[in-house]
Amino acid sequence: MTLTVCHLYPDLLNLYGDRGNVLAFVQRCRWRGLPVRVEEVNLGGTINFAEYDFLFIGGGSDREQALMAADLGARVDGLKAVVEDGLVVLAICGGYQLLGRFYRTPDGREIPGLGLMDFYTETGDKRLIGNAVIETGLNGKQVKLVGFENHGGRTYLNGLEPLGRVLKGHGNNGLDGLEGARYKNVFCSYLHGPLLPKNPALTDHLIALALQRKQEHMQLAVLDDTIEEMAREVMVKRLLG
Amino acid sequence: MNLRLILAVLAAKTAMFLSRFFGRGRGSSLPGMLALRIYPGILKHYRHQARRGVIMVTGTNGKTTTSNMLSGILVRAGYTVVTNREGANLLTGVTTAFIRAGSVTARVRSDYAVLEVDEAAFPVVTRWIKPNLVVITNFFRDQLDRYGELDTTIGKVLEAIQKLPSSTRLILNADDPLVVRFAGETGYPSRFYGVRPVPELAGDAAYSREAKFCPHCGAEFMYSIYLYSQLGDYKCPRCGFARPRPDIEASFVQVGLNGITARVDDDEGDWKIELPVQGMYNLYNALAAFTASLVLGVDPEAALAGLKMYSPAIGRMELFAYGDKKVTLTLVKNPTGFNQALAGLIAGKSRQDVMIAINDNDADGRDISWLWDVDFEILAQRPDKFNFFICTGKRAEEMALRLKYAGVPVSALHIERDYQRAIDGVLNGRGAAAGLLATYTALWPVEKILAQRAERVVYNDSNRVSPVS
Structure with missing residues (x-):
């Protein structure tokens, strides 16, 4: 049994320490003795969605995001099938926006997204920037997640479940107090920082879901998360007092 | 006489004195900030006060070192120079530099102003002070939360330079495609400096490269060699945009325990450059300062002597x-x-x-x-x-x-x-x-x-x- 991680377009979408998310997933498997391997897929590369246990999509600058959208658009059917089948996906920032229905530009044009999830994004006038804390439920447990957001787009969920509720920060659009989105095993967020290293509960949740989907029913070994918790607590304390 | 001007200068000079007296910080931004509060247009009084010209150094890394090297060369060559030495490179820091160098009536007697200017502050600073010469070191990812993405930053610097007179001369890093594009997109007279791309110098840090795509046509660059980050020998397979032949090029680079030596040449001659500091990035900084000083008419041997005497600013190794x-x-x-x-x-x-x-x-x-x-x-x-x-x-x-x-x-x-x-x-x-x-x-x-x-x-x-x- 080996967990296979697909890091989509690492050459293109390498903004804001995104590779830290893949690193966190991989290290936390390795520290438990779970065999794991990473496949990096770049523009035009072969993607075998059926072989992956965890798919990571990050964000990039506008130009890079347009390239990614074109490349992924050509494979949307394959991606849709595995998402419906419960593939564990983490999509951050631009990767998040891409999974929705469309992105509306200031002149009212609608750039179609992949349409895998029911939300849309439109341009706002000011970028939403800063440290953020959100609260989310993972396996029935309330958990605070911390990260840094920096996005111009405002995302609106059409009744879709958010990743969490904003305790401090802007979230999807600065208005409705929601952050990110969830659908099946897809987790979307504007929080980078990167998100996974200092939110080990979320990372372990993703690992557990990936194992379940593989019919590997095992209890994840407990790791010493002293430093992870310290890094998270610093920001929770600073923002929530 | 402009009363507001004198008030602003006096307030700034008082703040400078007090910050020295109390030893708080080095008073490199606060005095300028005070002066700008009192008189937002204060910089225009300093516009033409550097008799021989204003040189601005911008880019992501190496601004402080390059401008310190250049002003060191100019001072050794007998010129007087206004400079923002402490790396205070926003509008406030530039204002402080001029006020410090000037009298209470805002008179500055100097030959040159050598100013390092933050990339994001460049459009603001150049609204008041027009440089005759702009040195661009490189563009890497830096503090995105302040500036938005790198493309935006570069676009704003480019726009600001396009607003300057077309006689403005540019000193550009030939090895960084994000910098070289400034020559073509402005059409201004440009001089390039670079390091000869030989395999011995090839770096291996594969991450955090910024320029994967040609700024002109969007095709993916082909590199024969990466020196570090995106610096290297690049070429666009589609439109032909490529590393230009540098006017000043370093070769035979020797990195020793106490510094770097290299051969530098242009069409006229060749010299030996000796730097008392380590790091390839410092060689680039020295090449930028050397190229700028040649454009300003400094004797090459005198410039090299100045570089040899360079001592690093705080924190630069x-x-x-x-x-x-x-x-x-x-x-x-x-x-x-x-x-x-x-x-x-x-x-x-x-x-x-x-x-x-x-x-x-x-x-x-x-x-x-x-x-x-x-x-x-x-x-x-x-x-x-x-x-x-x-x-x-x-x-x-x-x-x-x-x-x-x-x-x-x-x-x-x-x-x-x-x-x-x-x-x-x-x-x-x-x-x-x-x-x-x-x-x-x-x-x-x-x-x-x-x-x-x-x-x-x-x-x-x-x-x-x-x-x-």
Whole structure:
């Protein structure tokens, strides 16, 4: 049994320490003795969605995001099938926006997204920037997640479940107090920082879901998360007092 | 006489005096800030006061070093120079520099102004002061939360330069495609400097490269060699945009323990450049300063003599001695600079202890996710070189976390929020050397404590290292 991680377009979408998310997933498997391997897929590369246990999509600058959208658009059917089948996906920032229905530009044009999830994004006038804390439920447990957001787009969920509720920060659009989105095993967020290293509960949740989907029913070994918790607590304390 | 002008200058000069008196900071931004509050248009009075011209240095890395090297050369050549030496490179810092150099009636008697100007502040500063010469060092990712993405930053600098008179001359880094595009897109007279791309100099840090795509046609660049980050020998397979032949090129680069030597040549002749500082990035800084000084008509030999005498500004790889222990202090502010600093640590012969101070104040960049783009993995791969890592500063925990995920054993990681204890810890480690790295706002306090405990080492004329007595 080996967990296979697909890091989509690492050459293109390498903004804001995104590779830290893949690193966190991989290290936390390795520290438990779970065999794991990473496949990096770049523009035009072969993607075998059926072989992956965890798919990571990050964000990039506008130009890079347009390239990614074109490349992924050509494979949307394959991606849709595995998402419906419960593939564990983490999509951050631009990767998040891409999974929705469309992105509306200031002149009212609608750039179609992949349409895998029911939300849309439109341009706002000011970028939403800063440290953020959100609260989310993972396996029935309330958990605070911390990260840094920096996005111009405002995302609106059409009744879709958010990743969490904003305790401090802007979230999807600065208005409705929601952050990110969830659908099946897809987790979307504007929080980078990167998100996974200092939110080990979320990372372990993703690992557990990936194992379940593989019919590997095992209890994840407990790791010493002293430093992870310290890094998270610093920001929770600073923002929530 | 303009009363507001005199009031503003007086307020700024009073603030300068007081900050010296109380020893708070170095008073490099606050006086200018006060003056601008009182009189927002104050800079226009200084517009034509540098008789021979204004030189601005902008780009991501190397601004402070390049402008210090250039003003050092000009001063040695007998000119008077106004400069913002402390790296205070926003509108406030530039204003402070002129007020400090001038009289209460805002008269400045100087030949040149050599100003390092922050990329994001460049459009604002050039609204008031028009440079005759602009040096662009490089563009790397830096503090994205302040400026938005790199493309936007470059676009704004380009737009600002296009608003300058077309006689404005540009000094450009030939090895960075993001810089070279300024020649074509402005059509201004440009001189290029670069390092001959030979395999011996090829770097291997594959991450944090910014320019993968041609700025003109969007095709993916082909590189025959990467020197570091996106600097190297590049070519666009579609439209032919490629590294230009540099007007000033360094070759036969020798990196020694106490500095760098290289051959430099242009069409007229060749010379030997000797620098008392380490790091390929410093060779680039020196080439930029050298090229600019030639354009300004300085004799090449005099320029090279000035470079040989260069002493680094605070945090630009400063050297200290703590007993027999060699201690280095380096400013880190983005992945490229941090990777270069780590390469410097790995290259050290002796086993060492390391302290890293990370803050996330505005001046450091509030978003520290760039730490995850730095190749700390190379530290974990060399356990023979390092005893332990002390993490300090407001984001000490995140730094420790980054090292943990890079593969550094948790037993070698220490979190110590207190600077004094962190510095004592690293100085008293078992290693024969100590490496201290700090982000911008952590640098001053660390430097101050370090200077109390260790002896500062300077390079003397014969290029040998000796402690200050």
